[in-house]
Amino acid sequence: MIELNDDQRALCDGVSAVCKRFDDEYWAECEREARFPHEFHKAMAADGWLGVTMPEEYGGAGLGVTEAALVMHTVASHGGAMAATSSIHINMFGPHPIVVHGTPEQKARWVPRLVAGEDQVCFGITEPNAGLDTTSITTFAKKVEGGYRVSGRKIWTSTAKVANKILLLTRTTAKADAKRPTDGITIFYTDLDRTRFEVQRIPKHGRAAVDSNMVFIDDVFIPEEDRVGEEGKGFTYLLDSLNPERVLIAVEAIGIGQDALGRAARYARERNVFGRPIGQNQGIQHPLAERWIALEAAWLMAMKAATLYDTGRPCGAEANSAKFLGARAGYDACLQAVMTHGGMGYAKEYQVERLLREVLVTRLAPVSEQLILSFIAEKVLGQPKSY
Structure with a gap:
């Protein structure tokens, strides 16, 4: 499309x-x-x-x-x-x-x-000692009468300070006892009662307006009616949203990059040095033009991945590639916007330093660039699995 x-x-x-x-x-x-x-x-x-x-x-x-x-x-x-x-x-x-x-x-x-926006939900997936190895989470839900008692730790849980619901990934069978690493994982959607869940904010490089947190869960009871789907099948359920999330992160990075690029182009037209607009110099023009090309190319890959997903076709390679390209293109555009503004790019007045700090997270989450490259090497190019 x-x-x-x-x-x-x-x-x-x-x-x-x-x-x-x-x-x-x-x-x-x-x-x-x-x-x-x-x-x-x-x-x-x-x-x-x-x-x-x-x-x-x-x-x-x-x-x-x-x-x-x-x-x-x-x-x-x-x-x-x-x-x-x-x-x-x-x-x-x-x-x-x-x-x-x-x-x-x-x-x-x-x-x-x-x-309706009456509920806000946060996503309790990542753990301090598991990272991207989701099958190694240790937050455990023990079956008891009427539900489960859950204990564990989550990290980088965004909006846990304001959310009243949490989509929580747990183990109901220890990894060592499961037939496959992906078995024994269960999802819950339950109340995030901060009198029962301890939420500690993580100070960050950017995006201060939206909190990221450590969440401590110690023997919290979750009723059985808050379990999503079958016990032990949660990992496969999680896969339903992974490719869409990669596409969304890609287009978010692209949008931020285009915003920054527009601000830089405007500044280059308006800023006069040595009697001429700085945008008249090819040293300013060419890097901005390259950033536009990269953003447009990343957008096409993101739309290709979205179209494949919406038509029920495999899109893992395209969704991951879109995330890789979009995050890189967005970050590079924001960096070039700061450089185009010169000293004023480092000042908060022109906003581009904020855009640069905020777009950086798209290169880090929800999946690293290195894991994307490993995925493409294995699934597309037929190389041996490296992790």
Whole structure:
């Protein structure tokens, strides 16, 4: 998909209209105060954008990853960067295990509240000693009467300071006792009661407006009705949302990069040194032009991956490639924007230093560049598995 249809253009215009109500000063203030952008989240919910991919019978629009990508790209390109995207990102495909594997009663109970913005959910997946090796998580859910008692640790759990729900990945069978490493993993969607879950904020390089946290879980009871799908099948359920997440991260990075590139191009036209605009110098023009080319190429790969996913075709290589290319292109564009501004690029006034700090995380998460390259080498080029 390259050319947007009328409905998709209307979607982008509608999201853009919301984003334009929140200017640079709003996002700078959220960062200074390390304050979650509640007003933005509420505005997106009020206009129905949190339910783009949710089923229509539960108040959503029932659209695909292509439309979710268009929403997130539009949000990213309007100055809010990762603070804006991260405030709503998990709504796009994070709850997909609920939609696909939840019971009708669970979906009726949970999904409409997510669509309306009445509930906010965080994703409890990563652990301090497991990292990207998800099968090595040790957070354990022990079966007891009426439910499970859960203990463990999670790290990099975004929005756990403001969320009231958590999608929690646990083990119900120890890895050593499972037939396969991917067996024995169970997902829960439950209340995040901060009197029972201890949440400690992690100070970060960027995206101060959206909290990242350590979560300590010590003998917390979770009722059986909060388990998603079958016990022990959670890893396969998690796979439902991995490729869409890679596409969304890619387009978010691309949007931030395009925002930064636009600011740099404008500054290059307006800034005069030695009696001429600095943009007249090829030393300024050429790096900016290269960044535009890279961003456009990454966008095409992201849209290819989204189209493959929405038409039910394999897209693992394309989704991972989009994430790799998008994050690199976005980061390089933001860095060049700072360099184009010179000394003022290092100042907060022009915002590009904030965009650079925020886009960096897309190169680190949710999957590293090195693991993507290993995946492509193995799955596409037929090389022996290296990890």
